[in-house]
Amino acid sequence: MQRYFINADQFSDHRVTITGDDAHHIQKVMRMKPSDLILCANNKGAVYLCAIESFAEGSVQALIKSRQCVDSELPIHVTIAQGIPKGDKFETIIQKGTECGARCFVPFQADRCVALWKKNKADKKRLRLEKISKEAAEQSHRRFIPEIREPMNLDQLIAFSASFPFKVVAFEETAKAGQQACFPTVLKEMTAGDSLLAVVGPEGGLTAEEADTLKNHGFALCGLGPRILRTETAALYLLSAISYHFELLQCGVDE
Amino acid sequence: MQRYFINADQFSDHRVTITGDDAHHIQKVMRMKPSDLILCANNKGAVYLCAIESFAEGSVQALIKSRQCVDSELPIHVTIAQGIPKGDKFETIIQKGTECGARCFVPFQADRCVALWKKNKADKKRLRLEKISKEAAEQSHRRFIPEIREPMNLDQLIAFSASFPFKVVAFEETAKAGQQACFPTVLKEMTAGDSLLAVVGPEGGLTAEEADTLKNHGFALCGLGPRILRTETAALYLLSAISYHFELLQCGVDE
Missing domain, CATH: 2.40.240.20 (Hypothetical PUA domain-like; domain 1)
Known part of the structure; x- marks a missing residue:
């Protein structure tokens, strides 16, 4: 319908x-x-x-x-801070991330971002992204349209993160170090209604300095498996894993 | 490197x-x-x-x-039988599915497929898809390039499925019925080296008859959460959930 x-x-x-x-x-x-x-x-x-x-x-x-009584929202509130990618990849991330249950997207102006959202174009871009998130929310039967925030730099992102009790960074170097248990450990601490801020780097990844700064501000650096994911795939991996953890696995536990 | x-x-x-x-x-x-x-x-x-x-x-x-001793392959072998989607979506599925660890893709000519792969174009299409999977395998540090099979209809897919000990179908109607525990139940039965065949319908979904036929041939009909996923998102959800289950969660168990 x-x-x-x-x-x-x-x-x-x-x-x-x-x-x-x-x-x-x-x-x-x-x-x-x-x-x-x-x-x-x-x-x-x-x-x-x-x-x-x-x-x-x-x-x-x-x-x-x-x-209607059906609830189609993820039990936890997920905000994706996405390193601004090249071309129209942000549109793909918004569309698929909305399908997968994200509640909010933050365009994150990371060190290695090639694309710059200039002030005069940012509003037009946001309007277009809002249209995409509304349509994806309708198509995927969401109850909320995800919010799309103003672009943030690292300092702004850290100030923004203060209200989040749970914070993770998808970090490739952590994957290489074999620390794969981090992300499930964070999810196991969370319960329905909790808020998670998840940071994904742009194409070139986050710099070691960015990762260190985020770590020093309470972010857990998490690997997402041994394969190298493109930036536009990482957010979908995170959201799919969250859905699997809370909506499928825990559903199994209840029965 | x-x-x-x-x-x-x-x-x-x-x-x-x-x-x-x-x-x-x-x-x-x-x-x-x-x-x-x-x-x-x-x-x-x-x-x-x-x-x-x-x-x-x-x-x-x-x-x-x-x-090199690092293993970047999923512990289980996953074959995605993907209802042939419109436009260039199959290319996206191959690229992202390769990043997420699929070992094989089968273009599945389902009842509601709008696109038809005609014989004269199918070879050219396969060559292009093979190029995409090779590049994605290189980029994501895979040890294997996923195989891309000839298109199959339902009968061929069922004959092909005989060699798979584990078979699932991503089925939206199951999601509506609230049967979300099915997919983790299948994964919990699997161990390293096992093979899984996962069927995803095309844009319009699978017909009830297709779902019934697959069910009668040993496929488990599994929901992938309460939101309606686009066909090109379902395979990535499946693969991300498999990676989370075997590479992140079980990594946590070992420690």
Whole structure:
């Protein structure tokens, strides 16, 4: 069933008013008719089953039938601080990272980043990334659209990290040293509702100085297996492993 | 350090002769000089540290210095039978799946595949995919280049599956039914050296009939968490979870 994220202020007690691109999509792309069913999420955690009621120029009204109870969110809140990669790789990371359950993305201006997000282009870029995360959240049946933060340098990232009780860095050199138990050790300490900040370097990796600074600020340097992962693969590995740990393995434990 | 896969018959007792694209890459792209070090893998499991010795028109000779002992292969052998996706998504799956440790890929002509690999184009497509898997294997420090099989339909896939002791299907409907413990249950039964065949549907998913047929032939239908993953994300989720299970979690158990 088609799913749309609608601003919370467009919901009333029994109805939701859909405008903009979503109204266009319902009317012109999906060619829906009155009484057709859709799912409307308010990006505050609630998802409602709604029936199309009426159409107007540029807007659609739908009647709320019931609230959905399925929870599709990762039990822990994961923020990915991603070393800004080349080309359109950030778009891939946002799309796939949203599917895999990330709650927030931080573009991290690391030492070895080749790409620079200049101020005049950063806003346009963020708008595009927000569109991608909204669409991926709808497609993958999320309850929240991941947030996309302003780009941060190392100092800003460390200030930002102060509110996170759990912090990891995907660090290739650690993989070489055979320290693979670090990441599961962190996950085993976490319980539902906890927040994790995970840093991934850009194409050239993090410098030893960056890794040291992060380590000195409470980040655990974790290997992600013995193979060298591309920067755009590391975030997906982290999120898939987190899903496996909390949603599949622990599901097995409960039964 | 730059890593190349070289045909086993180009290795002698103490030397390796590098030809073709790799020789071009060493001479013209990397502009290496005598005594520069490279890693040469024979795609039979051995990787050697070699020093460039001499150059000739279209070939490079290198002296074998030592054998590398690091194992970068997943402890279990994973074959991904991937419902043929649209566009160039198969290339992404091969590239990222190689990084994440897959040993073999089977293009699976499922009912809902929109793309058809016609005989006259299939060979050219396989050559391109083999080039991508070789480059990804070099980049991610693999000891083996994953094999890319001929496309198979359901009957062929079932005949092929007979030699696999462990078989799973990533099945969305199972996710909806909340059966998330299936995949870890299969992994817990496996030990190093075992072979797993994992089937992923194309964009529209597998049909109920395909899922039933696979189930009747010993495949376990497994959910991959509560979010709906795109076809190109499912294989990476599977491989990341396998790596996490065998290379990170079990590493923790040993310590």
